[in-house]
Amino acid sequence: MVSHTDSKPAIELxxxxxxxxxxxxRQRVVAVRELTLTVRxxxxxxxxxxxxxxxxxxxxxxxxxxxxxRGRVWVYGKQxxxxxxxxxxxFLPEETYLYRFLNAYETLDYYGRIFKIARRERHRRIxxxxxxxxxxxxxxxxxxxxxxxxxxxxxxxxxxxxxxxxLILDEPTTGMDPIGSRQIKDLIxxxxxxxxxxxxxxxxxxxxxxxxxxxxxxxxxxxxxEGDVRQLLARQEMTQIVAxxxxxxxxxxxxxxxxRMEHKKVLQVGNPSDKLESLFLRIVEQARxxxxxxxxxxxxxxxxxxxxxxxxxxxEGLIEQLMDESEREARxxxxxxxxxxxPGRPQDDxxxxxxxxxxxxxxxxxxxxxxxxxxxxxxxxEPAGPAKPAEPADRSVIDDLVRRAADEEKSRDA
Amino acid sequence: MRNIWAVARVTVREALRQKAAIALxxxxxxxxxxxxxxxxxxxxxxxRAQMFLDWSLRSSRLILGFLTxxxxxxxxxxxxxxxxxxxxLVKPLPRWQFxxxxxxxxxxxxxxxxxxxGAVIEGFTWNFRGRPGxxxxxxxxxxxxxxxxxxxxxxxxxxxEQREREILLREVLxxxxxxxxxxxxxxxxxxxxxxxxxxxxxxxxxxxxxVREFRExxxxxxxxxxxxxAPLSDRAFKFRGLSTAKRSSGFIQIRYCIEPGQSTPNxxxxxxxxxxxPRKTEVRQYDRLxxxxxxxxxxxxxxxxxxxxxxxxxxxxxxxPDNPEGTFPASAIFAGDKGLEVLYPVDDFExxxxxxxxxxxxxxxxxxxxxxxxxxxxxxxxxxLLCLLVFFAGSGVSYLLESISWTMKDDTAVxxxxxxxxxxxxxxxxxxxxxxxxxxxxxxxxxxxxxxxxNWNIDPSLGRALVYMGVLRxxxxxxxxxxxxxxxxxxxxxx
Numbered sequence: 001m002v003s004h005t006d007s008k009p010a011i012e013l014x015x016x017x018x019x020x021x022x023x024x025x026r027q028r029v030v031a032v033r034e035l036t037l038t039v040r041x042x043x044x045x046x047x048x049x050x051x052x053x054x055x056x057x058x059x060x061x062x063x064x065x066x067x068x069x070r071g072r073v074w075v076y077g078k079q080x081x082x083x084x085x086x087x088x089x090x091f092l093p094e095e096t097y098l099y100r101f102l103n104a105y106e107t108l109d110y111y112g113r114i115f116k117i118a119r120r121e122r123h124r125r126i127x128x129x130x131x132x133x134x135x136x137x138x139x140x141x142x143x144x145x146x147x148x149x150x151x152x153x154x155x156x157x158x159x160x161x162x163x164x165x166x167l168i169l170d171e172p173t174t175g176m177d178p179i180g181s182r183q184i185k186d187l188i189x190x191x192x193x194x195x196x197x198x199x200x201x202x203x204x205x206x207x208x209x210x211x212x213x214x215x216x217x218x219x220x221x222x223x224x225x226e227g228d229v230r231q232l233l234a235r236q237e238m239t240q241i242v243a244x245x246x247x248x249x250x251x252x253x254x255x256x257x258x259x260r261m262e263h264k265k266v267l268q269v270g271n272p273s274d275k276l277e278s279l280f281l282r283i284v285e286q287a288r289x290x291x292x293x294x295x296x297x298x299x300x301x302x303x304x305x306x307x308x309x310x311x312x313x314x315x316e317g318l319i320e321q322l323m324d325e326s327e328r329e330a331r332x333x334x335x336x337x338x339x340x341x342x343p344g345r346p347q348d349d350x351x352x353x354x355x356x357x358x359x360x361x362x363x364x365x366x367x368x369x370x371x372x373x374x375x376x377x378x379x380x381x382e383p384a385g386p387a388k389p390a391e392p393a394d395r396s397v398i399d400d401l402v403r404r405a406a407d408e409e410k411s412r413d414a
Numbered sequence: 415m416r417n418i419w420a421v422a423r424v425t426v427r428e429a430l431r432q433k434a435a436i437a438l439x440x441x442x443x444x445x446x447x448x449x450x451x452x453x454x455x456x457x458x459x460x461x462r463a464q465m466f467l468d469w470s471l472r473s474s475r476l477i478l479g480f481l482t483x484x485x486x487x488x489x490x491x492x493x494x495x496x497x498x499x500x501x502x503l504v505k506p507l508p509r510w511q512f513x514x515x516x517x518x519x520x521x522x523x524x525x526x527x528x529x530x531x532g533a534v535i536e537g538f539t540w541n542f543r544g545r546p547g548x549x550x551x552x553x554x555x556x557x558x559x560x561x562x563x564x565x566x567x568x569x570x571x572x573x574x575e576q577r578e579r580e581i582l583l584r585e586v587l588x589x590x591x592x593x594x595x596x597x598x599x600x601x602x603x604x605x606x607x608x609x610x611x612x613x614x615x616x617x618x619x620x621x622x623x624x625v626r627e628f629r630e631x632x633x634x635x636x637x638x639x640x641x642x643x644a645p646l647s648d649r650a651f652k653f654r655g656l657s658t659a660k661r662s663s664g665f666i667q668i669r670y671c672i673e674p675g676q677s678t679p680n681x682x683x684x685x686x687x688x689x690x691x692p693r694k695t696e697v698r699q700y701d702r703l704x705x706x707x708x709x710x711x712x713x714x715x716x717x718x719x720x721x722x723x724x725x726x727x728x729x730x731x732x733x734x735p736d737n738p739e740g741t742f743p744a745s746a747i748f749a750g751d752k753g754l755e756v757l758y759p760v761d762d763f764e765x766x767x768x769x770x771x772x773x774x775x776x777x778x779x780x781x782x783x784x785x786x787x788x789x790x791x792x793x794x795x796x797x798x799l800l801c802l803l804v805f806f807a808g809s810g811v812s813y814l815l816e817s818i819s820w821t822m823k824d825d826t827a828v829x830x831x832x833x834x835x836x837x838x839x840x841x842x843x844x845x846x847x848x849x850x851x852x853x854x855x856x857x858x859x860x861x862x863x864x865x866x867x868x869n870w871n872i873d874p875s876l877g878r879a880l881v882y883m884g885v886l887r888x889x890x891x892x893x894x895x896x897x898x899x900x901x902x903x904x905x906x907x908x909x
Contacts, residue, residue, distance in 0.1 A: 063504045065905035086506040097497040099424065101431040113420035114505045158501065 008077035010166050010197040011039035011062055016071035018057050018221075031057040032221040035071070039199055044192040046212035046229070047201040054221035055201040056094060059170050062199075063091055075166070087115065090164030094171040094201075096155035100144030104135050104154045107143060108161055115162040121306075122161075128304035129157040132187075148175035156184065163307050167191060167198045173207050185210050190303050209233065238267075245271070417507050421515025422522055429485045429523050438481045439527070445477070446470050446531065450538040459578040460586050463542045464861045467535065467586070471857035474531045475774050478524055482778045483801040486520045486785025491794035499904050510896040513786055517892060520782035521775070528771045528778075535767060539587055544579060585667070585712060589766035589865035590757040591659075591872060592669075595651035595728070597640045606632045641753060642675070645743045648688075648731040651754060657724035659758035660717050667757040668713040668728060672705075675745030681707050684734040685746065689713075694721040701735040710752055717758070726756060760865055769866040769876050770856030776876075776884040777851055781805060783888045787895030791902060804848050811850040818842055849887050854879040 016035040022028050032054040039045045047055045060066040061073050064080035078085040098107055105126060112122035130136040133153035143151055152175050159167060169188070173181040188211045192198055202208050208215055209229060216226040225232065246254070255266045429435045449469050455461030490513070493499045503509060606629060613619050613628075620628055643649045659666050674683060682704045690697030700713055720726045730748075734741040748754040784804060788797035807814060818841060854874055856866045868877040 060500075060905040063500075065500060065503065066903045083506045083508050086504060089504060091501065091504045093497070093500050095497075097500050099428065099498055101428055102424070106427070110420060110424050111501075111505060114417055114502070114507050116416055116506075155501075162505075 008074065009038045010041050010076060011037075011045075011199065012072075012074040013037050013058070013062070014072045014074075016058065016061060016073060017069050018054070018061060018066060019069040030221055032061070035218075035221065035223060037216050037223060037226065039197060041197055042192070042195050043213045044188060044198045044200065044211055046208035046215035047199060047218065048203065048205065048208055048215050049218035050203060053218040055203075055218055056170055057221075058218070059168055059199070059201055062168065063089070087162065088165040090159035090162060090167045092155050092159040092167075092169045092172055094174065096143075096148070096151040096175075098143050098151065098155060098158070101142060103140050103142050104130060104146075104157075105139045107154060108157055111158045112161050117162070125161055125163075125304065125306050128306060129160060132304045133157045149177055149180055152176055153180065156187075160304065160307060165197060167196055168201075169198065170201045171204075172200065172202070173204060181207075187303065191307065194307065196307075417511045418515040418518055421502075421507070421512055422519035425485075425489050425516045425519025426523050426526075428489055429481075429520070432485070432488070434484055435481060438477055438484075442474060442477045442527065442531070445473055446534045449473070450534070450541075458581075459542060459575075460582045463539065463582055463586050466538055466542075468857055468861045470531070470535055470538075471770065471774070471860060474528075475777070475857070478527060478774065478778055479781060479805050480802075481527075482520060482524060482781045483785050483798055483805065485523065486516070486782040487789045487794050487797040487801060489516050489520070490786050490789035491792070491797055494789075494904065495794070497905075503904055509899045513790065513895050513899050514892065517779075517782050517786055520785075521779050524775055524778040524782070528775055532767055532771050536764065539763065542582060543587065584714075584863075586861070586863045587763040588759050588863045589761035589763060590667070590759050590863050591867070592755045592757050592862075592864050593653050593655060594755055596654055597637060598652075602633070602636045602640070606636065638747075638749075641748045643730050643732045643746045643748075645732050645741055645745060646738075648729055648733070650727050650729040651748075653726040653728065653756045655724055656720045656726050656756065656758070657722075658760070659756075660720040660722070660724060662758075662760070664717060665714050665758075666717050666720070666726075668715060668754075669710060669752065669757055670713070670748060670754045671710045671750070671752045672707045673747040673749050673753075674707045675747060676743075678707060678742050678744050680704075683707050683742065683744065683746065684736065686731040686733065686735045687713060688729040688731065689715050689726070690719040691721040691725055691727045694725070695719050703734075703736060712757075728754070728756070730754075757864070760867075763863075766860065766866055769868075770860050773854055773856045773866060773874065773876055773879050776879050776888075777849075777854065780849055780883055780888045780891070783891040783895065787891050787898065790895050790899040805851075807845065808848045808851040809855075810852060811845050811848065812852050815842070815845055818845075849883045854883060 013035050016032055017030070018032040019027050020029045020031055035054070035058060047058065049055050057066060061068050062075060062080055064086075073080050075082075075085050076088060099110075102110065108126040108129060109122065112126065117125065127136070130139050133156055135150060135153055135157070138146070138150065143154060146154065152172075156172065159169070167188075172184050172188070176184060185207060188198055188200065192211070192213070200208060200212060212229050214227065215229055215232065217224045241254075251269055255269065258264060258266055450466055453462055453465045453469065455463075455465035493502070499512075503512065609632060610619075610625065610629065619625075623631075640649075656666070668687070668689065672683060672685075674681075684701075684703045684705070686702065687700040688697055689700065696719060698715065698719065700715070702711070705711060730746065732741070732746050781801060781804075785797060785801045788800045792800065818838060856874055858864075859866050859874055865872065866874055866876055869875060870878050
């Protein structure tokens with residue numbers, strides 16, 4: 001479904017302004033003012049801002065639900081009211097506005113019909129989406145009986161029924177439990193990897209940070225900051241090192257090494273704490289493994305096959321395989337211990353393994369070698385902090401680490 | 415088309431899963447059988463059937479009207495209020511298809527319900543007939559070409575039963591065309607012109623009245639005179655356009671209802687009818703002795719009395735045939751719709767019932783369009799109020815217009831009723847814009863055994879209803895709704 005011949009951006013807003021007026025046409029509120037931004041093909045774009053900053057109004061103008069007072073909106077080079085362009089869009093609103101009298105199956109069938117999806121294909125997609133969002137068992141229950149999170153999941157499924165090129169998600173994790181929230185974030189990343197363009201609006205900063213390539217921060221209907229997530233978040237003046245548990249002596253040695261070599265103070269040394277999300281996920285996964293009964297959502301989470309994927313480039317399959325393995329391992333380990341990251345996805349709060357390796361090798365020769373020439377890049381220790389390296393993960397290093405871990409495991413088994 | 419169908423399906427589902435709609439459907443489901451089982455009418459079989467038809471059609475129309483208004487207004491107004499439209503309208507679904515889909519859905523719902531109503535009515539009429547497949551032919555009740563014996567009753571009861579069934583089949587469960595006598599308009603208008611000229615010459619034109627009003631007043635008087643037969647006199651009423659009746663039917667019916675000029679002994683009158691066209695056909699005399707006045711009577715005469723060119727002359731003789739000298743000195747007035755008419759069958763009851771239900775469906779389609787159009791810019795309660803106003807005002811347009819025309823003649827009444835010179839034209843405009851449901855009411859026709867025809871010249875005309883109400887008015891309202899929905903911002907103002 002992704003058209004690589006599209007020369008125009010997925011979304012282009014030029015000088016967009018929305019003024020809400022009262023009955024007497026007096027100007028009441030300027031919700032969006034002179035907003036100009038571009039969402040490129042295949043990127044995951046975050047629209048951030050506090051309540052009332054104009055995020056939802058902007059999205060509604062992109063979808064043709066509101067008309068701009070001034071300025072232009074282009075979606076794939078066409079006006080948002082153009083019916084043809086709507087074939088390429090999937091939308092999840094900030095709340096699940098679905099027909100309470102229909103069940104999940106009927107709901108998806110209705111929207112599938114509007115997209116004129118052939119009967120057999122429609123049913124195939126519905127089955128896959130219900131499976132994916134974990135609602136296959138409750139597909140025949142009216143949506144009015146669903147919990148908020150379940151309704152949210154079916155809302156997500158309806159947004160994907162047409163295998164959209166552009167997915168617009170307004171507060172997608174609202175009302176979701178941590179598992180659902182994680183699944184949606186994983187889904188967003190996966191869809192992004194498959195070449196979908198995703199616009200994500202949220203005031204949950206962690207959601208945006210986890211998945212977005214680029215963000216725009218709105219306040220008072222205006223863009224206050226815009227750019228690459230990593231560039232915006234990177235704290236160039238600090239370095240973070242995360243290692244397996246070290247004894248007191250090693251910590252003192254490393255601290256001393258840093259102070260001697262870099263003439264910098266070590267700001268913090270301690271045990272990194274697990275993220276609550278990771279802890280929660282581990283507990284639930286364990287419960288599921290034990291087949292504990294539940295009336296709620298079941299596992300699901302497998303991406304529906306029909307959602308179009310870009311064909312992987314030559315050799316990329318091997319890398320992806322390794323990345324997936326390393327990601328799985330990272331999930332099983334405490335968050336701080338994981339070190340590998342998926343390509344194309346913004347790095348989590350794990351440190352760059354290359355820095356650790358470099359430091360250790362330097363430390364080994366430190367006793368005999370003189371101080372390094374000039375100061376290296378800023379180094380500080382902040383085990384559980386959100387700082388991110390400015391450079392993307394070095395694949396060779398990751399491969400090396402994965403290989404080493406596998407060798408070690410083999411030798412332990414032996 | 416697939417989009418419209420998808421929206422229509424969901425609209426029907428929505429209606430069938432709403433509590434209010436289910437309550438109205440249950441009411442309909444209970445009411446019709448209850449009416450069929452409990453109605454006694456005037457204790458005769460035709461009377462019972464007529465009352466059942468009248469009540470069942472009127473109550474069904476009323477319930478369906480409410481259901482249509484609530485469903486049509488609700489399906490759009492709630493969808494906009496509760497924002498389901500946010501999801502639907504960002505799909506590749508043009509807004510006009512969304513609105514038309516909902517309209518089709520409400521129409522389909524009504525169609526299904528009217529089919530149920532039709533089935534219930536047909537079931538009870540079968541019961542009234544005595545048994546399924548009973549027909550009236552050659553002057554006898556027949557079932558599969560055999561005369562039906564009625565057993566278990568006395569001779570007189572059997573005769574009564576048979577007579578009632580015959581009347582039921584001949585005058586109720588049938589579709590007849592009704593023709594009114596054609597007044598000699600040329601002579602009447604010449605006479606009126608002459609009177610006006612004379613008054614002008616004499617300077618005796620009525621004060622405060624224009625020539626047009628005076629002419630209308632004179633015409634009404636002349637037509638009243640035409641419909642009035644003084645005692646010891648007679649009048650020939652002419653009917654035209656009966657060629658079909660002559661060709662297709664063995665018998666025609668002459669139905670009349672006499673309003674006496676003054677009270678008669680025991681509300682009875684004696685008189686005679688001479689039927690046939692002199693010098694063209696045989697002329698037969700029918701003496702009616704001591705017949706009740708203000709009651710509808712039917713005279714069954716052979717179609718052979720119609721001339722070859724489709725004319726029939728019906729002469730009323732206001733003389734007691736038994737005792738001409740003893741004729742009671744009261745005029746006989748054939749006033750109103752049932753004053754005097756000729757009826758002849760053209761179709762069966764079932765086809766007529768289907769057309770009658772189709773006429774109700776057209777009314778419901780208009781209401782559905784109006785409800786959706788109103789809900790495209792009004793809230794649910796306001797849209798409902800507007801639709802119900804149109805529904806009830808449209809059911810009494812003729813009466814309301816007549817009432818207003820009376821208030822226009824009397825300024826005191828205008829002030830007394832608080833109808834100002836500003837609001838009156840607006841009300842008249844409103845009443846002229848909305849469809850006249852009373853002109854397209856099929857229940858009276860069905861009760862009288864009259865045809866609901868496609869023909870534009872026969873009232874009530876399904877063809878006229880289809881064009882004026884179903885296509886023009888409904889089309890305009892749907893178009894207006896589409897334009898409003900297209901232009902409006904669907905999303906609510908949330909900053």
